[in-house]
Each structure stands twice: as structure tokens, then as C-alpha cells.
Amino acid sequence: MRANRSLEIGTGLFVLFGLAALLFLTTQLPSSGFKFSFNKTPGYTVTAEFGNIGQLKVGAPVSMAGVRIGDVTKIGFDSNSQRAEVWLRIYQRFNQIPEDSFASIDTEGLLGGQYISISPGGLPSYLKNGSQIQETQSALVLENLINKFFANYANKSGSGSQGGSKEPKK
């Protein structure tokens, strides 16, 4: 009876452990589905509106002078201003960020993820829970840049290439 009991407990532990792992893999890893939030560092929430957020994801870091000060908790769309609205949770100990600070979306490395970088302003009043960052700059979308570059290139060499295309018709 005693041995039987430890066998049952061992099996139960193993099965529960395995099912928990399966649940984690199926719900927490894929992009669809609900998520539990892992870290609960105390912080306050501010919002910022951007014209284009590019590939910014929930969980991306918010940094100031390269130091991480918070993360992106929610991304939405404001139908009044037709802009993307981003909720940022700033850790409680960074509570002296000037109200007129400037938020921009930058890319980490060439293939890296995007993050929000905050440059401090000069006002003596600070951002607090619920306030909005007014000055923002959208994400640089690499494809747009490349398109622009090639459009310029084509315009400049436009006359030359037209001259060239006439020749084979003769």
C-alpha cells in the first residue's frame, strides 16, 4: 500500500508537470491566444500616439539613453486621430521624466526588434500615471526608405534609360 501510494504520487506529479508544459507550449508560445504576463515590476502607465509603429510588439522595451526603463504593455488604434496608440509601463523608480519628453521608435541592430526610445525634455513637471507623451516620431520602415531611394534613382536616370529603350525597336 505504501509503495503504491508513492507510485501514484510520482505518476500524478509527472502527468501534471507534463500537461502544464504542454499548456505552456500551446498557449504561451504562439502569437495567437491569451497570455499571462510574467513580470510585475511596479510601474506607472503613460500613453503615446504614433503615425506608424512598424513592427513594434507588446513586451518591447522602453529605454532612455540606452537604459531600460519600462516596456510596452498594449498597442491599440485611436479612431479619433487615426493613429496607433501605445501604452507604456514605466518602472516606478524612474519617476522623474520631464513631461515634454520625446518618444521615437528605433530598431535594434539590422534584423532586431523595435523598441521605444525616450529623449528627455526640459520641463520641470514630470510624467505620471495616465499622462500622454505629445512629441513622437514614427518607426522607420525600411521598405519605404528603399522605395524612396529607388524612385529617386529612377527619376534621375529616367531620360537616359528611355533613350536606350528606343534603339531595339528599329
Added chain:
Amino acid sequence: MTESAGTIVSEGKPPPRKVEAQAVPSRKASREGLLEGVRKAGVTAIFFAQLLAACVPALSRPRLIIAQIYNAGARSLIIIMLSGLFTGMVLGLQGYDLLHRFGSEAALGTAVALSLLKELGPVLTALLFAGRAGTALTSEIGLMRATDQLTAMEVMAVDPLRYVAAPRFLGGLIAMPLLTAIFIVIGLFGAQLVGVQMMGVDRGIFWSQMQSAVALKDVTEGIVKSLVFGAVLSLIAVNEGYHTEPTAEGVGRATTRTVVASSVLTLLLDYVLTAVFL
């Protein structure tokens, strides 16, 4: 040994037990070897069908299955967790080194998660399972065969397929996906330990990039692979044990064959399954 067996069979006397296990005699040794291989495959296929049929009544004895889940699964837990941890850690280290050269450490989470989910998790778990649980199954059943316990059960009208083979097969089948899932999750946290804590990749980026790149299809691929491996490896282990030559040497050889066949088939099937999924 095999050649001499051919001469005995033609007599009308009841053949000694050894002869039963031999192939149909033929003149050429090479043809005989081929035929023996075909016969083995046939024996395995028939055994698989009988085993599946025995699985249904075996379900009415869940305690036997639970005991086998404990043997195959819970007792492999330590080795699986340890291997998963170090596999994840080395993936984090190598992945970081590689991605760092391209300045894209942010892709570390994605790289680790996809390689663990799709390949390393199912395959390494299967190889460890073959070594840890498969050998135990074969030698256990093989020893039952060698000491005539299986024959004794048959004499008592107790079906050994139903009470010995089927619960072990089902136990392995159930344990494998759970072990694989545990291996992958521990591996992910091992990779996080190295990538985030030691190498300084941002934790939010590590997980959010992973979550945005992994699709449910990738998770399903790993689980289906582990189910197939579980079925195949358990079948091999039970089959080799059940058809062991009833000697001490025979049990040893059967155990070796289990490991060899399991490892080779795991890697071969892994390629086939990957081709199917892509």
C-alpha cells in the same frame, strides 16, 4: 547454427523449441537471410495488430497503465529535465554567438524556440527514452519470456498481450509527449538563463520575438512527432522483449537491438515527418 537447423525440420518428430524460431529453410544462405528479415517484419506487423487489439481491453485496467506511465515517464523525468536544461543552455550560448556576429541577438528567442520545438525536443527526448525506458521494457519482458512467465500466463488463460504488453505500450505512448513538452519548456528556460541573464539579451525582446514568430503549427509539429516516436519506440521495445530468444544472451541481444533500431528509426522518421510537415 542457422544452417544446421535446416536439416532437422524435415523429420516427423516434434521439432525442438529452437527450430520454431528459425526461418523457413532454403538452400542459399543469402536468400535465407533475406527471408528471415521479411519474416521478422511480418512478425512485428502481426504483433502490432494484436497489440492494438489488446489495447482496448487493457484500458479497463488503468492501474496497470498508470504503473507503466510511472516506469517510463516519471522515472525518466530527471534525465529529461537535466538534458533539456543543458540543451537549452548550449543553444542559448551558440545561438547568441552566431547571431551576435550579425548584430541580431534579438532573434535568439525565435531561433532557440523553433529548433527546440521542431527538432531537438522530440528527437533528443526519443533518443533518451530509447536508452532509459526502452531498454528497461525489453529486458523486463525478455526476462519474463526467458523464465517462461509469459507461457505460464497463457497456460492460465491470462492473455500476456493484454496484461503485460499493452499496458507498457500505452504507458510509453502517453509518457512520450509529456516528456517532450517538459524537455522543451526546461530548454527554453535554460536558453533564457544563458541568453538573458548571462549574455544580456533583453528579456522582453527574447520572449516577445519568440511569441510573434512561433505559430501554433510549429507546436503541433513537435507534439505529433513525439506521439509518433512514442508509438514506434514503445512498439520496438515491447516487440523485441516479447520475441526474445529465451536465453540470458538472447535478452542481452534483444536489448541492444532495441537501442539500435530505436535510434536509427527515430532519426529516419524525423526526416520523413519533417518533409510531411513542410
